[in-house]
Amino acid sequence: MTELADRTSDTTSSSRPAAQATARSQGTGSSAPGATRDAAPAVDVAALGEQLLGKWADVRRQARELAGRDELHKIEGLTHTEHRKRVFGQLGILVDNGAVHRAFPKELGGADEHGANIAGFQELVVADPSLQIKAGVQWGLFGSAVNHLGTEEHHKKWLPGIMSLDIPGCFAMTETGHGSDVASIATTATYDPDAGEFVLHTPFRAAWKDYIGNAANDGLAAVVFAQLVTRGVNHGVHAFYVELRDPETKEFLPGIGGEDDGVKGGLNGIDNGRLHFTQVRIPRTNLLNRYGNVDADGTYTSPIGSPGRRFFTMLGTLVQGRVSLDGAAVTASKLALKTAIQYATERRQFNASSHTDEEVLLDYQRHQRRLFTRLATTYAAGFASEQLLEKFDDVFSGRADTDEDRQDLETLAAALKPLSTWHALDTIQECREACGGAGFLIENRFASLHADLDVYATFEGDNTVLLQLVAKRLLADYAKEFRGADFGVLARYVVGQAGGAAIHRTGLRGVAQFVVDTGSVQKAATAIKDEANQRALLTERVQAMVAEVGSALRGANKLPQEKAAALFNSHQDELIEAALAHAELLQWEAFTEALHRVTDPGTKTVLTWLRDLFGLSLIEKHLSWYLMNGRLSMQRARTVGEYINRLLVKIRPHALDLVDAFGFGPEHLRAAIATGAEKTRQDEAREYFRQQRASGQAPVDEKTLLAREAREQKAATAAGKGKAKR
CATH class of the missing domain: 2.40.110.10 (Butyryl-CoA Dehydrogenase, subunit A, domain 2)
Structure with a gap:
């Protein structure tokens, strides 16, 4: 697998033929089982692609063949x-x-x-x-x-x-x-x-x-x-x-x-x-x-x-309508990302680090931030979608068709469909912008896909309304813990919550984290990237949000209808935020479970980076909550963005492999900028200027000429002063 420097200097490595990726996936490259530990990790594209296809891989392949006609x-x-x-x-x-x-x-x-x-x-x-x-x-x-x-x-x-x-x-x-x-x-x-x-x-x-x-x-x-x-x-x-x-x-x-x-x-x-x-x-x-x-x-x-x-x-x-839209939105996100990342490995803009070569777009940190974070979310949404589909099949086949199973299916669909459909719209738009004017051309499909998927956010259940259903289920589960409990149990719980809040909000937890980290950025980053710590932060946020709203709504069922409705309405935004946090946790857990099923060491390493990017992006997105509620120290909070940037550099050499694993061919993408045409244009331009320089016929840039004249003038002035002294 080529390193970042290689891809920066050579567009061939940035858009290597699919045959090379296939060869590596068959064990002829560094991802083979016999690869040394010191070798850079590589993705087994074929095996990862098979995992992404899920339980019904053959059916998906048949459907894709048909969709490619x-x-x-x-x-x-x-x-x-x-x-x-x-x-x-x-x-x-x-x-x-x-x-x-x-x-x-x-x-x-x-x-x-x-x-x-x-x-x-x-x-x-x-x-x-x-x-x-x-x-x-x-x-x-x-x-x-x-x-x-x-x-x-x-x-x-x-x-x-x-x-x-x-x-x-x-x-x-x-x-x-x-x-x-x-x-x-x-x-x-x-x-x-x-x-x-x-x-x-x-x-x-x-x-x-x-x-x-x-x-x-x-x-x-x-x-x-x-x-x-x-x-x-x-x-x-x-x-x-x-x-x-x-x-x-x-x-x-x-x-x-x-x-x-x-x-x-x-x-x-x-x-x-x-x-x-x-x-x-x-x-x-x-x-x-x-x-x-x-x-x-x-x-x-x-x-x-x-x-x-x-x-x-x-x-x-x-409910199958919501299950269908969830998976379709993930598929659309994959299409957009494959096109945008392919283009970003070929398109060059600005010569920041070279006098002769322009930079590949995907080597810019901001471009990586725009695309890789959404790539990580797409992987998470895809794994969660597969879990939802398996749950749906269990219920509708009759293998697991109790009232509780159906309620779980309804809640899962209501949680995931909003996230995946909103994510698809966001991803398609970001990919469109990342491809500049070319992204706006209808031939590259971003504008068309965005227009067609726009309504996904409001049909088969309006996304915001669906999240309210999820919130009500979370509150119901929360209430079950205390159904039939005596006053003593409730009192002890309230005291426990108050004590926990005191620890968090007085900064004692932050102090403890700082002491553990001993001021070391490296230790803080290690703590924040740890799987158990990520799970704890994401889970604790859901639990705290549900408990806080549940406490505020306690006794609402005993109020007159009008007052109960007003009370719920006053906490509606908090309810929806709790549901969103729950859905994000579901996606993170699905990604983590899928990660544990990966057997190829190189693929597992790269997917771990991608999972960490997803988890830390969620923590960064909600950093104000973690800080205001004392869940993170300032020291650890500062390391989140820094570690995300380090992950971007690690993921960069594997970006094409990660989107190639989606398994789309030209007949599926149907985007002019994903055909390699941009690489051909860039290579032609680079060869033209190379030959011009080699022949000595390249015109002198005015800025270069002025700089040379300034240097010569400076040298002449210095020489004159030297003669005068003598």
Whole structure:
């Protein structure tokens, strides 16, 4: 593996052929098992790539092969109507290649493989995010709702057409007036026992179903969520299968109307639209009644007695949308980083350390800070995403499907989806800027990816709202520790907390750290990079934040509703910050667990540096909290940034290996600046100036000439003074 100095002076080493990386990964380079300990560590790219592919590596490879085909790629510059038509045609290609049926029942041509299905789906973002999301609407939302909320009768009746795309459909949950607050949607489905029908109705404009994929043009049917009313009782939100359009004319059926959402900020290959219903009658059997049924006489029954638990169970079956977006966002981050880091090893700018050669962008510390910290976070998010996907598969396969397992899955998805989608947007933007004007060209995909992924932060659950769900779970777990505890136990806990706070906030802990470090920066850095210390700092922050908010909210359940709501609202920001801290800890733990599974010594060393960069970046990000709460001494706090900069230098020679391990080829990147074209241009320029200098025909730079004249003048003046003295 070449060292930093080698890469700085030679662009060939900065963008070495993939074949060389492959050779090293096969044991012919310094990463071979027989490599000496003194040799610089090297990454086994092939083995790391396999680990990154995760449990469903073969499925991901198949999906990537499909996503690499020209016929599935996004064509920039199409009108939104042209883009919609192209994407709908691409859905048929997915059907023909068996790419979308894995999660459906085996007896209907599926495979009952839920994790594998999501793993393959996540890779479609490489081809075109519009294709991924439109496929998600058809099979991940519309089809999944019928599959998970319906019964065997519904499966046989509708799933074959949904799977084959004979029935393009919609998932009609969100309303103009209610997005994240699904429980309060206003569309009603009132049962008429005389006719044996439900009457579907949107009573006012805010109750229109909005932002619904496939609603503007393609949807022939929809799963519509509405308040189920029978015998004068509202039993809450349930799902109904509703035919929307005549299959021949594509016109809306009587009582159904809608309109096109029009051009959006991104994802314009999807025909989002609005739907409304005016006293539309549907058969009683169109109720997807796995969790709630209405008999012919109007009697309502459910296997789940609690209305609240029933509601969350029904919506919980659809958590796969959040799992899908989490992984897709990680994939998009990887795409952006591979392009930006590849370009940064070839692009040269400013000749700070040489009179003849300009610097490679990736040798600048600030450039490394911009890209490597996000690379570390992407690795962490990727490992956490894989854990989430495995948890999802365990629940939906039935291997681990208790109420607690489902709650854990919901909380994990609600924690990780916000972090990964926000991170993707941040990473794509930073990569765009790091590539300068070239990054803004649509041919290099940053602008397009950012536009398409923008909505990921607010659909399938608004990120901020999801974090509130996580915070409530953290508070619930915190409260469980004291449920049924007597006053003495609580009193001792409060005293313990007060004592701990006193130690931290009076600076005693900081003094202890300083004494241990004895003023040595090296000892302080060693302490801060230690895995156990990182875990302690990240974990303690979560615990302290939850305990502080939990203490402030103690007794809220005994207050009148209005006062309880006001109390919660006054601590909402703290709740969300605690949830964010928890999600960051989950990512760090996932990275650390994955690190412990690495067997190649060189790869493990480099990934340890990358994990440390992630952990210390989190600590640096929240350094004010650690200082204000006495968790770090000033001495140790000062070493965080210094050690991060040292890690950047260590990671620099391995940057290309770390992004090569993502496994993307040119057919996936499709970015002109990631093709090696910049290296060709730079080599041509350097050779031109080299030959010019060698021939003696290079013009003299004015600054050089002036400097030479100044030196000559100075020498002449000195010589004149010498003669005068003699």
